[in-house]
Amino acid sequence: MAMNSRFLLVLFALLAAVSSSFTIPSNARTITTRIHAGPAVLEPTIKEPETVEKEDLEDKTKDESKYKKGGWAVRLFNDPMNKREFVAMCLSKITGLSDGQAYQVMMQAHQNGVSVVGRYDQERAELYRDSLRDNGLSVDMIPVEDD
Numbered sequence: 001m002a003m004n005s006r007f008l009l010v011l012f013a014l015l016a017a018v019s020s021s022f023t024i025p026s027n028a029r030t031i032t033t034r035i036h037a038g039p040a041v042l043e044p045t046i047k048e049p050e051t052v053e054k055e056d057l058e059d060k061t062k063d064e065s066k067y068k069k070g071g072w073a074v075r076l077f078n079d080p081m082n083k084r085e086f087v088a089m090c091l092s093k094i095t096g097l098s099d100g101q102a103y104q105v106m107m108q109a110h111q112n113g114v115s116v117v118g119r120y121d122q123e124r125a126e127l128y129r130d131s132l133r134d135n136g137l138s139v140d141m142i143p144v145e146d147d
Contacts, residue, residue, distance in 0.1 A: 071120055071122075071143075071144055072142065073125075073141065073143075073144045074120065074125050074141050075116055075117065075140050075141070075142065076091070076105060076115050076132070076139050077113065077139065078109050082136060087109075087137060089102070091117060094128060094132055095118060095132075097118075125141045126141065
């Protein structure tokens, strides 16, 4: 026990040198130390603003508008690992399809190898694709053009 108390006193002395607030209790069983450090200063990284030529901006909006009109198709691929009921349940719960619609989409993928779950805007298509993948289904999304 004497060795432990000596060790603690040496430790307290080292901590006292580092800390501006240091207390040694009267009984050596409980120890309270506070080490103060200055506030962390984070400096923002400032980047030079990018200049975009007007022609480039127009080209990008033309490309994006082409895909926004038709939307995105989420496709389901045949999967021999998951049971049909599970696939239909995932389609129903995640995409909001009725039980009958989900079963038809699942059966079309089972029989033909691939089926279209639906056509959605890009954000919703990405959400459905990621959620279905998280449940172990084989899905992707492709842009669809309106004819």
